[in-house]
Amino acid sequence: MSTLDPRHLPQDRLSSTNEDGSRLWIIPARVRGPWKNRKTIFHICLLLLFVLIPWLRYNGRPLFLFDIFNRQFVFLGHVFGAHDGPLLFFVLGILGFSLIVATAIWGRVWCGWACPQTVFIEQVFRRIETWVIGNRAMQLDCHKNPLKPGNLTKIVIKWVLFVIVSLFLSHTFIAYFVSWESLLQMMSQAPQDSWTVFLFVFIIAAILLFDFAWFREQFCIIMCPYGRFQSVLMDQNSLTITYDYTRGEPRNRKITDIPAHSGDCIDCFKCVSVCPTGIDIRNGLQLECIACTACIDACDEVMEKIQRPKGLIRYAAQSDLERKQGRKWFRPRLLLYFVVLLAMISGLAYSVSQHKSYYYSVLRQGQRPYVVNDGVLLNNYRIHFKNPSLNHMEYEVRIQSTGVKMSPDLIQGRLAPNESIHRPFFLEIQNFQGKPLPQVKLLFRFRGKRSWEESSQFVQMVGPKP
Numbered sequence: 001m002s003t004l005d006p007r008h009l010p011q012d013r014l015s016s017t018n019e020d021g022s023r024l025w026i027i028p029a030r031v032r033g034p035w036k037n038r039k040t041i042f043h044i045c046l047l048l049l050f051v052l053i054p055w056l057r058y059n060g061r062p063l064f065l066f067d068i069f070n071r072q073f074v075f076l077g078h079v080f081g082a083h084d085g086p087l088l089f090f091v092l093g094i095l096g097f098s099l100i101v102a103t104a105i106w107g108r109v110w111c112g113w114a115c116p117q118t119v120f121i122e123q124v125f126r127r128i129e130t131w132v133i134g135n136r137a138m139q140l141d142c143h144k145n146p147l148k149p150g151n152l153t154k155i156v157i158k159w160v161l162f163v164i165v166s167l168f169l170s171h172t173f174i175a176y177f178v179s180w181e182s183l184l185q186m187m188s189q190a191p192q193d194s195w196t197v198f199l200f201v202f203i204i205a206a207i208l209l210f211d212f213a214w215f216r217e218q219f220c221i222i223m224c225p226y227g228r229f230q231s232v233l234m235d236q237n238s239l240t241i242t243y244d245y246t247r248g249e250p251r252n253r254k255i256t257d258i259p260a261h262s263g264d265c266i267d268c269f270k271c272v273s274v275c276p277t278g279i280d281i282r283n284g285l286q287l288e289c290i291a292c293t294a295c296i297d298a299c300d301e302v303m304e305k306i307q308r309p310k311g312l313i314r315y316a317a318q319s320d321l322e323r324k325q326g327r328k329w330f331r332p333r334l335l336l337y338f339v340v341l342l343a344m345i346s347g348l349a350y351s352v353s354q355h356k357s358y359y360y361s362v363l364r365q366g367q368r369p370y371v372v373n374d375g376v377l378l379n380n381y382r383i384h385f386k387n388p389s390l391n392h393m394e395y396e397v398r399i400q401s402t403g404v405k406m407s408p409d410l411i412q413g414r415l416a417p418n419e420s421i422h423r424p425f426f427l428e429i430q431n432f433q434g435k436p437l438p439q440v441k442l443l444f445r446f447r448g449k450r451s452w453e454e455s456s457q458f459v460q461m462v463g464p465k466p
Contacts, residue, residue, distance in 0.1 A: 033297025054175035081388030090348035112291035387415035
């Protein structure tokens with residue numbers, strides 16, 4: 001298994017491949033610094049949220065639950081049913097345009113700071129490797145000599161821990177769809193009692209193990225589409241991790257007796273050795289860069305040792321480096337992104353404010369929609385009631401049109417949480433011949449934990465043509 005030698009970094013091909021296209025195994029060196037500390041704190045917060053959210057409750061309900069089996073979505077105590085599916089348009093739109101706005105302003109900040117690929121690999125799987133095997137030199141030795149005494153034991157322990165962690169993460173992920181209570185109950189039963197969930201847990205665990213333990217940076221470089229379209233979203237004013245070419249060039253490896261014309265870069269390759277994708281940031285902005293800030297801390301550490309100013313590699317916009325003028329915040333494309341994002345947020349807020357905790361629909365009976373008997377016209381209907389909430393609900397239906405009789409004249413009942421029923425009824429007109437068939441107004445009333453809520457619907461009666 002090949003490993004990357006940063007001092008022979010290829011410039012005419014992917015940094016993670018050999019000349020024959022085979023993979024170069026990248027093992028980044030450990031880095032220390034303020035950006036590393038900030039990221040660690042932020043990543044730990046994200047990991048805690050991921051693990052704790054399925055356990056949290058709000059008003060006795062899960063804080064977040066995507067219940068596919070019952071076709072429900074619970075968010076902050078509010079229950080949304082399958083009929084609220086159009087809300088996903090606004091939710092996905094907000095997430096998508098938030099990423100677009102963040103990219104236009106801060107570049108590939110999502111990848112380095114919040115992407116699960118980065119969070120789990122850096123804070124979980126690479127930490128396990130460091131704890132079990134040791135530093136970068138020891139890990140390189142394990143890759144080159146896996147059968148060496150001691151190395152094989154470390155590799156086995158590492159993969160056992162990887163499997164355990166992957167199973168834990170997959171169970172946590174499934175808890176977002178079935179709740180922890182249901183998951184713990186399933187775990188105490190035989191696998192055949194909940195075969196579907198059992199199978200999904202192991203499939204997800206296998207995917208996580210493959211991705212985070214072996215595939216790693218290849219996902220960012222080869223599969224992730226975000227790196228491909230980021231160049232379309234960014235411009236000269238986007239904040240990215242950048243090497244100050246003017247200050248750093250020409251490079252000089254001498255630490256003492258530095259010529260006056262040489263730059264601050266001493267060509268130590270420290271920025272390359274800590275890069276999780278193996279690139280040289282000094283070659284400019286590249287598709288493989290995930291903005292992890294490791295090169296900033298590594299370079300600043302070297303600058304301190306040679307008594308040079310920090311910031312040779314830093315967050316900066318190309319406009320700052322080229323014109324020395326500052327960034328332009330008012331840009332037409334950025335304004336357009338904000339307008340669309342604001343429209344999506346407004347649409348979601350309005351839709352949620354109009355959200356109902358009940359669902360009903362009036363359906364016409366398909367086989368015999370109407371019957372005529374002795375001058376009396378009967379229309380046959382049924383109402384579909386569904387209670388998507390987690391509370392019991394009462395309902396009432398009555399007619400609000402004159403000249404038409406509903407049988408029964410009052411439909412009422414009680415729905416259990418997540419219950420769905422159909423109630424039949426008839427609309428009747430006496431001596432209908434020669435009269436236009438009316439639209440009938442039905443009044444619906446529902447009450448859950450709050451007061452009665454009213455809604456109405458018009459139903460068009462049908463009959464034989466004159």
